Amino acid sequence: MTQKKSQYLEIMREYDELQLLHKKEQQARQEEIYEKIPQIKQIDLELSSGSISKIKEMLLSVSSETSCELKETNQALRERKKELLKNNGFPEDYLEPIFTCKLCKDTGYDENQKKCSCLNQKIIKKLYAQSYIQRFLETENFDTFDFSYYSQEKEEKYPFSAYENIQNVYHKCKDYVKHFDTSSNNIIFTGSTGVGKTFLAKCIAKELLDLGHTVLYLSAPKLLEQILPALKKGGTLDGELQGLSSYIYDAQLLIMDDLGTEYTTSYTITMLQSLLNERQLRNHATIITTNYSIHNIKEQYGERISSRILESFHVFFLYGQDIRYQKRERQIKQKT
DSSP states (O other): OOHHHHHHHHHHHHHHHHHHHHHHHHHHHHHHHHHHOHHHHHHHHHHHHHHHHHHHHHHHTOOHHHHHHHHHHHHHHHHHHHHHHHHTTOOTTTTSOOOSOTTTTTSSBOTTSOBOHHHHHHHHHHHSOTHHHHHHHTTSSGGGOOGGGSOOSOOTTSSSOHHHHHHHHHHHHHHHHHTTTTOOOEEEEEOSTTSSHHHHHHHHHHHHHHTTOOEEEEEHHIIIIIIHHHHHTTOOOOGGGTTOHHHHHHSSEEEEEEETSSOOOHHHHHHHHHHHHHHHHTTOEEEEEESOOHHHHHHHHOHHHHHHHHHHEEEEEOOSSOHHHHHHHHHHHHHO
């Protein structure tokens, strides 16, 4: 059995286990409610009886008038059930089937038998060491973003203080997540080392992953020096990189971290341009982090790529003191 097939089967077993877990939880809820609100048990018995009557009606071709009466009765019973739950302090849907992913009902496939976004994300995690980003998402997210590292003193060369600027960028990033389904545009975070570019990209990744979107995180060197050249030449990728090709183009969000740290050649520039074009054609979003300014990008990658970024990316410029350095200083002070 190939590694890819075994990983797929492992994922599908996870779905089976999840469905079983939710069925047990639903059964436990039902037993709890039947004990606390006996009327609901009686309603469920009547609804079950109504379903049997409906089957008999279909077999015996009972009149449409009888059918309407049955539907109205069943609807009234369902509304009464919701009312009883609500009056006793339970959510109206407390006894409904439980799903982690409501899109595919924890099967991995939607109603059209297309792979659900949750299945795609699970495959990405199996195929690639997403653990890198997963390890940090619990500690690096919007809730843990620390504005205290940004100075509130305004410098002459900037229109706003570093604090005011990051507040503005932070809220725009939250709006980006909020409207991602309807306008999944691209973002490029530029600025010097240690001002929060990658942190904000991870914040967005965390929110979108929680919402069920597929997110792929790759460093620019790994993407442009290893993966894309191998795919272009028709070669095979070893280990964790196997199977990534479709997700590089089809992940709903691709994060390319540290653009400019790769070994840049005319070949890598061509591949970068092709990647950006293809993802835009497929209407998928890309986030880039880089220490380069737009001017530096033009010098390094040429007019076509810098124009593409200016036309189709939101450019967020971050500035301030190196946060990593500030953290080290704080740690030293705490020890002394």
